[in-house]
Amino acid sequence: MKERLSRLRKAMMKEKLAGLLIRVTESGQSTQPNNQNVLYLSGFGGSTAVLLVTARQAFIVADARYYERARLEAPHFRLVKMKRGEKATTCINRALKLARLTKRSKVAFESSRLPHDVYLAWSKELEANLVATSHLVERLRQYKDEAELKYLTKACRATSKVYDEVAALIKPGMREVDVALEIDMRLRKHGASDNSFSSIVASGPNSAIPHHATGNRRLKAGEPVVMDFGGVFDGGYCSDITRTVFVPGKKPSAKMQEIYQIVLEANRQARLALKPGVKYREYDEVARDYIIRRGYGKYFTHGLGHSLGLEAHDPYDYVGDPFDVGAVVTDEPGIYIEGVGGVRIEDDLVVTENGARRLTGAPYWKF
Amino acid sequence: MKERLSRLRKAMMKEKLAGLLIRVTESGQSTQPNNQNVLYLSGFGGSTAVLLVTARQAFIVADARYYERARLEAPHFRLVKMKRGEKATTCINRALKLARLTKRSKVAFESSRLPHDVYLAWSKELEANLVATSHLVERLRQYKDEAELKYLTKACRATSKVYDEVAALIKPGMREVDVALEIDMRLRKHGASDNSFSSIVASGPNSAIPHHATGNRRLKAGEPVVMDFGGVFDGGYCSDITRTVFVPGKKPSAKMQEIYQIVLEANRQARLALKPGVKYREYDEVARDYIIRRGYGKYFTHGLGHSLGLEAHDPYDYVGDPFDVGAVVTDEPGIYIEGVGGVRIEDDLVVTENGARRLTGAPYWKF
Numbered sequence: 001m002k003e004r005l006s007r008l009r010k011a012m013m014k015e016k017l018a019g020l021l022i023r024v025t026e027s028g029q030s031t032q033p034n035n036q037n038v039l040y041l042s043g044f045g046g047s048t049a050v051l052l053v054t055a056r057q058a059f060i061v062a063d064a065r066y067y068e069r070a071r072l073e074a075p076h077f078r079l080v081k082m083k084r085g086e087k088a089t090t091c092i093n094r095a096l097k098l099a100r101l102t103k104r105s106k107v108a109f110e111s112s113r114l115p116h117d118v119y120l121a122w123s124k125e126l127e128a129n130l131v132a133t134s135h136l137v138e139r140l141r142q143y144k145d146e147a148e149l150k151y152l153t154k155a156c157r158a159t160s161k162v163y164d165e166v167a168a169l170i171k172p173g174m175r176e177v178d179v180a181l182e183i184d185m186r187l188r189k190h191g192a193s194d195n196s197f198s199s200i201v202a203s204g205p206n207s208a209i210p211h212h213a214t215g216n217r218r219l220k221a222g223e224p225v226v227m228d229f230g231g232v233f234d235g236g237y238c239s240d241i242t243r244t245v246f247v248p249g250k251k252p253s254a255k256m257q258e259i260y261q262i263v264l265e266a267n268r269q270a271r272l273a274l275k276p277g278v279k280y281r282e283y284d285e286v287a288r289d290y291i292i293r294r295g296y297g298k299y300f301t302h303g304l305g306h307s308l309g310l311e312a313h314d315p316y317d318y319v320g321d322p323f324d325v326g327a328v329v330t331d332e333p334g335i336y337i338e339g340v341g342g343v344r345i346e347d348d349l350v351v352t353e354n355g356a357r358r359l360t361g362a363p364y365w366k367f
Numbered sequence: 368m369k370e371r372l373s374r375l376r377k378a379m380m381k382e383k384l385a386g387l388l389i390r391v392t393e394s395g396q397s398t399q400p401n402n403q404n405v406l407y408l409s410g411f412g413g414s415t416a417v418l419l420v421t422a423r424q425a426f427i428v429a430d431a432r433y434y435e436r437a438r439l440e441a442p443h444f445r446l447v448k449m450k451r452g453e454k455a456t457t458c459i460n461r462a463l464k465l466a467r468l469t470k471r472s473k474v475a476f477e478s479s480r481l482p483h484d485v486y487l488a489w490s491k492e493l494e495a496n497l498v499a500t501s502h503l504v505e506r507l508r509q510y511k512d513e514a515e516l517k518y519l520t521k522a523c524r525a526t527s528k529v530y531d532e533v534a535a536l537i538k539p540g541m542r543e544v545d546v547a548l549e550i551d552m553r554l555r556k557h558g559a560s561d562n563s564f565s566s567i568v569a570s571g572p573n574s575a576i577p578h579h580a581t582g583n584r585r586l587k588a589g590e591p592v593v594m595d596f597g598g599v600f601d602g603g604y605c606s607d608i609t610r611t612v613f614v615p616g617k618k619p620s621a622k623m624q625e626i627y628q629i630v631l632e633a634n635r636q637a638r639l640a641l642k643p644g645v646k647y648r649e650y651d652e653v654a655r656d657y658i659i660r661r662g663y664g665k666y667f668t669h670g671l672g673h674s675l676g677l678e679a680h681d682p683y684d685y686v687g688d689p690f691d692v693g694a695v696v697t698d699e700p701g702i703y704i705e706g707v708g709g710v711r712i713e714d715d716l717v718v719t720e721n722g723a724r725r726l727t728g729a730p731y732w733k734f
Contacts, residue, residue, distance in 0.1 A: 045580070065578045109483075111483045111487070112482050114482060114483045115478070115479050116476075116478045116479075116481045116483055116486040117478040117499070119486075120499075132483060184555060185552050185555060188548055193565070194565070195561070211432045213436070
């Protein structure tokens with residue numbers, strides 16, 4: 001955590017910020033609060049808090065429900081207690097004062113995470129020169145440290161086991177939702193606290209829809225089933241895997257076999273090309289060019305991958321920065337042909353000095 | 368849906384709004400996007416869209432992933448297609464034009480749901496007189512219509528069954544996380560697509576912590592276990608139940624038995640007092656006064672309940688409005704004594720003309 005804070009402070013210095021406020025709050029139904037930045041920097045896993053990071057100090061503003069947990073989980077942060085009935089801004093102002101910041105101090109908030117009404121209250125009531133910033137913490141989160149890679153390795157290994165178990169169960173007559181329930185229960189059994197997103201099970205014609213909503217359709221012999229799923233495991237780290245399987249009882253069509261092999265080879269070529277210094281666009285093009293050369297370019301309708309970590313889709317996606325050691329990214333080419341079917345194959349890769357290593361060991365389909 | 372739109376339009380007229388923009392977008396890890404207002408008004412269950420509602424028309428702005436789903440699920444809304452690479456604001460402007468709104472038209476956005484950076488883009492790029500509003504849709508969502516009550520009744524019935532099954536499994540030596548896993552798997556088996564929040568299982572001394580993070584502690588004979596859980600069921604409707612049980616093998620202490628009976632009676636008295644016209648504060652006071660009279664006032668450290676529906680904690684909580692027919696609210700008094708233990712008993716109630724009806728039929732503990 002200390003190392004993460006010092007990296008953040010370097011980024012803050014570049015933008016001449018005296019302080020950074022990072023807020024998380026409960027949002028209704030979500031089982032997963034949007035608290036990844038707070039968790040990443042402080043270790044605090046609760047659902048309501050505000051962090052204040054300055055050049056030398058770090059504070060956590062929390063209410064009575066969380067005093068104990070903040071002290072235990074965020075030992076590098078000084079607890080500023082929000083009392084019952086106290087306004088959040090009053091308490092943040094107390095933290096600003098403790099940090100010796102004044103009305104002139106440039107203090108940033110996270111523009112993409114702060115609701116407009118909270119922004120209004122802060123800009124009126126906080127005693128600081130409030131400025132907007134974006135993705136300061138998310139950029140740090142692109143490159144995983146050792147502790148994070150351990151968590152992700154474990155998460156992906158467990159998820160591959162879930163695939164092994166579920167692939168062995170697939171048979172004609174099951175509904176998509178039955179397969180999804182098997183996935184979800186086995187994720188939990190293998191240690192996930194939650195799904196990292198709603199499991200996608202797309203069978204037959206539905207496999208041609210990349211974002212299919214898992215439904216009641218029954219699997220038929222010989223047809224493809226795209227299974228895209230992941231869990232939230234220890235430390236809050238997410239896995240994300242896709243495998244396309246074929247329902248036993250009938251040989252898959254020659255067309256589907258051809259598509260499968262093309263997608264698999266695109267997945268492999270992208271993995272081989274991924275190394276420090278490569279940009280996301282170049283990485284994407286390796287898979288895309290291969291699929292185009294094989295004549296299916298227009299059926300690969302989405303990007304090749306996304307950053308993965310405390311969120312299944314980490315919000316900052318290497319748009320500007322090249323990959324470097326510790327980057328974790330998905331490799332998920334797909335071909336989707338309406339009326340024929342679709343194939344997607346997704347692995348989670350970590351960038352090392354010697355190239356990319358696959359975290360998701362689950363086997364591919366053998367015809 | 369038509370009825371909901373017409374109720375919304377009445378609320379918009381009061382605030383002299385020519386239009387209302389309601390936006391939802393995917394947020395990383397969450398399996399449940401924060402799309403309840405969009406779902407409620409339009410029926411669209413996808414994770415990225417903007418609705419525009421005017422006095423006579425209704426539009427849904429969606430991207431290519433969702434064209435089909437928007438047409439199917441939101442038949443009362445006119446689809447405005449966002450093309451690949453097109454800016455969201457360009458497309459929203461097209462909808463504003465189709466609605467014959469101009470730069471002078473007062474068009475509101477949802478201040479508590481719009482991130483600051485999107486607000487900045489909208490205020491710069493949208494061709495309308497943009498104003499902030501809060502909880503217009505949430506206020507409507509307080510009072511459930513017939514279709515919603517059917518969903519909630521079913522959700523609570525299934526959740527009560529989960530309690531029955533899990534209560535029968537409790538025995539010394541199980542860990543809290545084992546109990547939580549049983550709850551979560553059985554919620555899914557009984558039809559939930561997800562948890563409505565992370566299940567709380569708090570045993571022995573942990574039962575004295577209202578927001579305990581379920582852990583590895585093993586249950587011991589005779590001690591209390593607070594189980595607080597719920598699922599997201601058909602239509603996106605949530606349940607939320609708490610029962611306190613006692614681990615078999617030893618008689619619970621006289622003190623815990625006394626506390627249990629006080630909490631149960633507070634729960635019952637609040638239910639009997641709940642009817643149209645009662646305000647939240649009055650409802651809360653019925654349970655609180657009873658617990659105070661019995662000498663445990665300072666150990667009831669949270670509110671009596673909250674609104675329930677498309678979110679486990681509906682964000683607008685009857686703060687100003689009195690209860691009326693169709694209101695659904697939790698009834699969850701608790702007593703938490705450090706070093707002794709805690710009890711919470713929570714039911715979901717619906718307000719009818721003749722008073723409150725319990726949706727959660729799960730039995731209470733019998734000593």
